[in-house]
Amino acid sequence: MTATRPPFVPAVDPPAAADQPAWWFVFHGTDLLVAENDDGTAVVSCLPELTDLGLTGVRRQFLGRFGAAPCWSVELAAGAAAPPGMAFQGLRGLYGRLADDLYAVAGRASQIVAWDRDHQFCGRCGNPTEIASAERARRCPSCGLTAFPRLSPAIIVLIEKCDQILMARGRGFPERFFGIIAGFVEAGETLEEAVRREVREEVGLEIADVRYQGSQPWPFPHALMIGFTARYASGEIQIQESELADAGWFGVDDLPRIPSKLSIARRLVDAWAARHGRTLADA
Incomplete structure (x- = not known):
C-alpha cells in the first residue's frame, strides 16, 4: 500500500x-x-x-x-x-x-x-527514571544509568546449494511451514560470525560467501533482522532438535509453505526465486 x-x-x-x-x-x-x-x-x-x-x-x-x-x-x-x-x-x-x-x-x-x-525504574539502583532531554533515553537521577530503546540484533540467512535453498521448520511451526535459518547475535560477535555459528549450531553445515542483503525492524518485540545470503560449503544436515523439527533442500518448484511478505525471510526467498525466473504467490 x-x-x-x-x-x-x-x-x-x-x-x-x-x-x-x-x-x-x-x-x-x-x-x-x-x-x-x-x-x-x-x-x-x-x-x-x-x-x-x-x-x-x-x-x-x-x-x-x-x-x-x-x-x-x-x-x-x-x-x-x-x-x-x-x-x-x-x-x-x-x-x-x-x-x-x-x-x-x-x-x-x-x-x-x-x-x-x-524502564520506569533504574535497572541498577531501582530508583525512578526520568526522560532525558534531546535524545530517546531514560536516565536515573540517582546513579546516572541511561537506558536507550532496546534493539536485539538477529541474523537471518538464505543458504544456496546449486539450484536449491535450505529451509527449516522450527518446533511449534505449523505443518509444512518452513523458514530459513535465523538467530540472535551474541556479545562479542560480528554479524558474519553469528551467521556461521547459527548455521553450524542449527543444521551442522559450513558455509561460504556470506553476503549482506538488507535489514528489517521486527517489532515482535524489538528485534532488528539483518539479512544475508550464503553458499553451502560442506557437511550433512544435522538438525538441532531443541530448535528445529526438520530441515532440507528445496528447489523453486517444490517449496513448502513459506513466510509471508511481511518478513525479510520472504524477501530473501523471493529474490532467489526471481533469479530463477519465478515469481512466488503471496503466502
Whole structure:
C-alpha cells in the first residue's frame, strides 16, 4: 500500500501545543487501535488530542512527524476499551491493511511504548527514571544509568546449494511451514560470525560467501533482522532438535509453505526465486 503523506521524520522534542491534528498510535498491550474501512483496510486516528477519542493514556511518547503532523505513541491501561467503530488489532494481522508508512511507524511506536513502560525504574539502583532531554533515553537521577530503546540484533540467512535453498521448520511451526535459518547475535560477535555459528549450531553445515542483503525492524518485540545470503560449503544436515523439527533442500518448484511478505525471510526467498525466473504467490 502506498501513501501520499510526506516522509516520516523521527524526533524527540514534542510540539509546544496541540493545535493541529496528530497521528495517534494507541496500544492496548501489543495491539494497535485502528478503524476499519469498508474495503478491509485500516487506519490509525488523526485528531488534535487523544481525548477526542474519549481515551486517556497511561503514558505517551512523541515519535516525530509526517510533514507538519505530529505522531504520538500511547499506552492505555489494561482495562481500556476501544471507542465505538474501532478495534485493537495485532500488528501482524495489520500488515497489508495499514498503509506502509503508517505500518512502519506503528512498528516503531510499539517498541517505544514497550521500552518506556519497562524502564520506569533504574535497572541498577531501582530508583525512578526520568526522560532525558534531546535524545530517546531514560536516565536515573540517582546513579546516572541511561537506558536507550532496546534493539536485539538477529541474523537471518538464505543458504544456496546449486539450484536449491535450505529451509527449516522450527518446533511449534505449523505443518509444512518452513523458514530459513535465523538467530540472535551474541556479545562479542560480528554479524558474519553469528551467521556461521547459527548455521553450524542449527543444521551442522559450513558455509561460504556470506553476503549482506538488507535489514528489517521486527517489532515482535524489538528485534532488528539483518539479512544475508550464503553458499553451502560442506557437511550433512544435522538438525538441532531443541530448535528445529526438520530441515532440507528445496528447489523453486517444490517449496513448502513459506513466510509471508511481511518478513525479510520472504524477501530473501523471493529474490532467489526471481533469479530463477519465478515469481512466488503471496503466502
